[in-house]
Amino acid sequence: MQVTETQNEGLKRAYTMLLTAQELDDKVIEKLKEAQPDVEMKGFRKGKVPLALMKKNFGPRVMGEAMQEAVDNAMKAHFEATGDRPAGEPAVKMANEDWKEGDDVQVEMSYEALPEIPDLDMKKVKLERMKVTPDDAAVDEALASLAESAQDFDDRKKGSKAKDGDQITMDFVGKVDGEAFEGGSAEDYPLVLGSNSFIPGFEEQLVGVKADEEKDVTVNFPDDYQAEHLAGKEAVFSCTIKAVKAPKAAEIDDELAKKFGAEDLDGLKGQIRERLExxxxxxxxxxxxxxxxxxxxxxxxxxxxxxxxxxxxxxxxxxxxxxxxxxxxxxxxxxxxxxxxxxxxxxxxxxxxxxxxxxxxxxxxxxxxxxxxxxxxxxxxxxxxxxxxxxxxxxxxxxxxxxxxxxxxxxxxxxxxxxxxxxxxxxxxxxxxxxxxxxxxxx
Missing domain, CATH: 1.10.3120.10 (Trigger factor, C-terminal domain)
Incomplete structure (x- = not known):
């Protein structure tokens, strides 16, 4: 297969590949001969079907395979000979789109070659690796953060108003169009205000409530709410507040350590130090x-x-x-x-x-x-x-x-x-x- 370079600018490459009609016919005959021993046709014994008859029946299909194989082999040989590595899949197309049997096959191939990468002396690269040793202050800061995440809640003084971050315990019943709906009611439900665990607008309306207070909360379910029968609907939740509690950080002691899988406080500090490192x-x-x-x-x-x-x-x-x-x-x-x-x-x-x-x-x-x-x-x-x-x-x-x-x-x-x-x-x-x-x- 003849390959001719048509472009070589920077990394852009283009070639035409010519497969003559005779070369193609030779490849078709070669493939038919390879298959002949296994071919059976009515009136002929297995392996005795004449090549001319095989070509008539299977020629077009075999020709397509032979053409593709010739192009693939030519491309492989080209890259092996030139050492080019294409940056992407080469673009390959027939140049003579009106091709018919008996014509030469003209194929155009183009690609961008990967560049030659120069050798580098890595010893010329000078780097600085910074090292930080966790001090006691950093460990204590991380401990305090863990204690805050493991927070508990203590009852606020009777009559205190709930603040953002407080936990309220409540019973509630939700209704749409005056009818209670499934999943809209609960008893003794603990809710941390500001946690965004309820639909938008719900928790904000409970800031300021007191224990033993009853309050109706009106909200709209989002249009894309997962329960389709509630999506976009207005709902009223009748809430009975049973307790208002303030957040309290956990004590930094052995009990806190055990919550995080350590044997004692010293063990937890060691884990924190390793994590910080x-x-x-x-x-x-x-x-x-x-x-x-x-x-x-x-x-x-x-x-x-x-x-x-x-x-x-x-x-x-x-x-x-x-x-x-x-x-x-x-x-x-x-x-x-x-x-x-x-x-x-x-x-x-x-x-x-x-x-x-x-x-x-x-x-x-x-x-x-x-x-x-x-x-x-x-x-x-x-x-x-x-x-x-x-x-x-x-x-x-x-x-x-x-x-x-x-x-x-x-x-x-x-x-x-x-x-x-x-x-x-x-x-x-x-x-x-x-x-x-x-x-x-x-x-």
Missing amino acids: AEYAGAARAVMKRALLDQLDEMVDFDLPPSMVDSEAGQIAHQLWHDENPDVQGHDHPEVEPTEEHIKLAKRRVRLGLLLADLGQRAEVQVSDAEMTQAIMEQARQYPGQERQFFEYVQQNQQMQQQMRAPIFEEKVVDYVVELSDVTEKEVSKDELQKQIEALDEE
Whole structure:
């Protein structure tokens, strides 16, 4: 099959491939001969059907297979000979759309090649790994937060009005059009005001109530309420307040520790210290990773496949548009055009993505089955009761697997590069680390 280059500009490549009618016919005959021993037709013994008759009956179908096989083999041979790696699926189409049997086959192929990535001396990369040691104040602060989350409630003085954050105990009966509805009544129900556990507007109307008070609360069910027979309806809840209680943080003692799975308070403090160390280390890694990517970005300069940049810029612009318009859930909105800033960011992401992929390939970095399983299990926890279905969905979805594998691969490549880099440790305070994290968010 003859291949002729028609474009070679930057990373853009285009070729015409010519398969002569004779070459195609030879391939058809070859395939028919391969199948002949197993072919049976009326009037002929198995394996004795004449090639001419086989060609008449099966020729068109075999011709299509032979044509596709010839094109595939030509493409494979082309990439092996040139060393080109296409950035995406090559575009392939028939040049002579009015082709008929007996004509030569002309095929056009075009693609964007991945660029050559230069070798880098990783020892030139200088990084600083910040280290924060949790002090007693940080542990005590975390303890106080845990105690607050494990809060209890004490009765307020008789006659006190309920405040936001208080817990009220009540009986209530809800009615729509004067009729009580299923699921709209309860007795001795504990409700923390401000918890947003009831429909909008309900809890706000109970701020200020007292024990032994009766109060009607009027609300409208949302139009998209899950119970269709109540959606959009006005409801009146007749509430009888039995108690008003103020929040009270749990005592910081061994009993609190046991609530969180520790044997005693010292054990809980040890767990908190370990958790804080892990959090600080994770934050310090994020800062160091940004510094690493910044340096790598400055160290390389190579052509980028335009289609990859355009696609990435479009995704960035689209995501940022949704961030600025959170009320729009779907994609039925005006087309979002990438700005120069979006394109600049896209170029950085594509450049670093290609660089990290190349570094990982050269270092033979692999994502193990165990690492993938762990990642899937962690994400499956976001779907309580449907973990098995999620796991099966990922196993059957190659694109989803790739989306989950990519960040694991990137982190492993970053670890590999860090090991080769010149890294110094620096002891810093929690506040210094926090400032660095905030600076990342601002960029």
